[in-house]
Amino acid sequence: MITDGFGSPRPGGIRHGGVDIMYLRAPTDTFKPRTANGSWLSVMPDNTAALAASDGVVWSAMKTPRGFAVVIDHGPTKAATFYTHLEQLFVKETANAKAGERVRAGQEIGIIGADPLDQGRLKHMHFELWLGGPSDAVDPSYVMPGWEVVNDPRRATLARNVSLTYRPIGARGEPYPNWIRELDGKSGVYVIREPASDGTVETVYVGESHTNRLYDTLTRHFQTWRRWKGFWKGQYGEGHDPGLTYDRGRVEVAVRVTSPSVAIDEEARLITRLRPRDNLLGQPAEDDVPF
Ligand SMILES: [Zn+2]
Structure with missing residues (x-):
């Protein structure tokens, strides 16, 4: 959420x-209000990563009196983005793009901290969108609702007990529900489970895509005709078991969208935790099972 908007008045007539x-x-947040991690309305956990808003080159990354600050040049467009109050940098310190460091959208560029000059010391990220330089800052709130939302890659692996929401996906021949279609172009993990007639539920398969093909990878499990056309060829490299298809009308699916960089780890973690019936790879060794 935006806790302080563009153009809000500052002491000394500044905006x-x-x-x-x-x-x-x-x-469920346990952070106390009026601490570094929260106000009554908003929170910022420790160790939260600041993510690059789009692909680009690090124009500058340096320590300032207000925390580490980063500027990313999104050329060939005229846009640049500015991030400050970081307490740690994950990109090389540089000025005038001398380091030539490229970053991808969603890449961690630092850790969000507080403004050392601000009495409240409330952790937050100050973000600016420039269209031609620092003197041409525009209100980014108009474009931010269209941005893809990803988990902080660090928190996705820490949030071990985040519950998965299982939903039916409709019968064969029906269009997929919107929440499935919205996985197009995303990375993440999915869990397929099968409720049995006796009321029990069995986790049958856990999969992932770290190449932004979450929609294709998931829906392929429900396209039985493709089994015979070699669609699973080449999928071994991604750790998928070939040919596992399920009756759409009988399964429920839970999905967690992640950044590409954590999808594989998250899949491995879910396989260990959920012990899906049909995953051949990634099951814990017998030795690991505590009896
Ligand atoms: Zn600010």
């Missing part, structure tokens, strides 16, 4: 040149 970003406080 806020960007937006301050935090998480909306959830009922």
Whole structure:
């Protein structure tokens, strides 16, 4: 959420040149208000990564009195993005793009901290969108709702007990529900489970895509005719078991969208935890089973 918007008045007649970003406080958040990690309305956990908004080259990354600051040049467009109050940098310190470091959208560029000059010391990220330089900052809030939302790659692996939401996906021949179609172009993990007539539920398969093909990889499990056309060829490299197809009308699916960089780890973790019936790879060795 934006906790302080673009253009809001500052002492001395200055206006806020960007937006301050935090998480909306959830009922499960334990951070106390008026600490570094939260206000009454918003929170910012320790060790939260700042992610590059789009592909680009690091124009500058340096320590400033207000924390580490990064500028990413998104050429050939005129756009650049600015991030500050970082307490740690994951990109090389540089000026005038001398390091030539490229970053991808969603890549971790640092850790979000607090503004050392701000009395409240509330952790948040100050973010600016420039269309031609620092003097041409525009309100980024108009484009931000269209951005893809990804988990902080570090928190996805820490959130071990985040519950998965299982939903039916419709019968064969029906269009897929929107939440399935929205996986097009994304990376992440999926779990397929099969409720039995006796009321028990069995996890049958856990899979992932780290190449933004989550939709294709998942729906392939429900396209029985493709089994015979070599569609699973080449999938061994991604650790998939070939040819596992399920009756759409009988299964439920849970999905977690992640950044490409954590999809494989998240899949491995879910296989270990859920012990899906049909995954050949990644099952814990017998030795690991505590009796
Ligand atoms: Zn700010």
